[in-house]
Amino acid sequence: MKRKSVTSRDVAHLAGVSQSAVSRSFSPASSVSEKTRKKVMEAARKLGYRPNTIARSLITRSSRTIAVVTYSLQNPFYASLLEKASRFLQEQGYHLLLFFAPQNGDFDMVVDDLIRSQVEGVLMLAITLNQHQAEEVADFGIPVVIINRTVEYSGISQVGSDNYQGGYWAGRYLASLGRKRIAYLAGIPESTTNCQREEGFKAGLVAAGQTCVGYDVGHYRYDDACDATRRLFSARKLKEVPDAVFAANDLMAIAVMETLRDELRLTVPENVSVVGFDDMMLSSWPSHSLTTLQQPVEQMIIKATELLLNHISNPEELPKQLVLPVTPKIRKSTAHSMKI
16 A cells, blocks of 8 residues: 655644745755754654655755766865865755766766756866866856866856965975975876976975976876886985975875885985875874875865855856965974985
8 A cells, every 4th residue: 555645734734833834944044943943853753754855946946956076086185175065065955966077177078967967056176177168167057166276267266275385385394404305296287286386396495595306297196106206216326316205295295105115115204304285184193294284174165165155146246266375284204304
């Protein structure tokens, strides 16, 4: 025998409230007293009621859904950003849909999926766009905010950290430790975060009377960074290998430290000082104790999601580009003392 479906009217009758009060109780952003919400939730549990969000979206023309587009979650830093964004948006009564973009930058399929999904807004997490692609994204007709990347286009809101100043600090700091052979491990060479960090780093070295003596590419990946470290330290004489490395993110910096320790029998920081960028959670663990530049994750998420929600509610609001400061975190992966 088919079970009769429970409606919001049934819940309203049991709770002794209006049907509109039931609807508001299941919408976190709606105004309803906590006493009424508790009565409604208790009645809903007793009856086994679940709101029909699809039907509601057809009535209100609001899906209450935000899309997040990213390349990968292999980097723990991006997983942390996604978690914080998800929690913040859930508190505002929104749901998240996750889309993975192809590394080659072909967004056509992703754009089609976004339009079919009827999302109200899009967060692009560490997505690299050129100006033409940014213009295409802006033409979606859907509010978009880019996090942790920048693009030379004012038609899209962007929230990032001060990569240039972070790189500048790393160059000056490593030089101040007495290191003379300082190398740079790049992320994705064409990405704006890498370009800004590299430019700042080299400027910091020049300000200290030095230049970058070694360069390789790790694509922001652990395995690629291990390979790059082997190449950087392939010289036969210790006096010819770097005595310091600035890696464009923490994941690569940790790959550098572990390759030096486990394969090349070099110690950090006695033989080689290492600096990263991000300050992901495991960077502070005693086994790594990585000196790094901390990105303001909480602020980035709050600013980006606030911008996106403002664009959703006020379509005429002009896009904004926000750059937030980074904070040096000095730990045990750097030191003045040298043994080579």
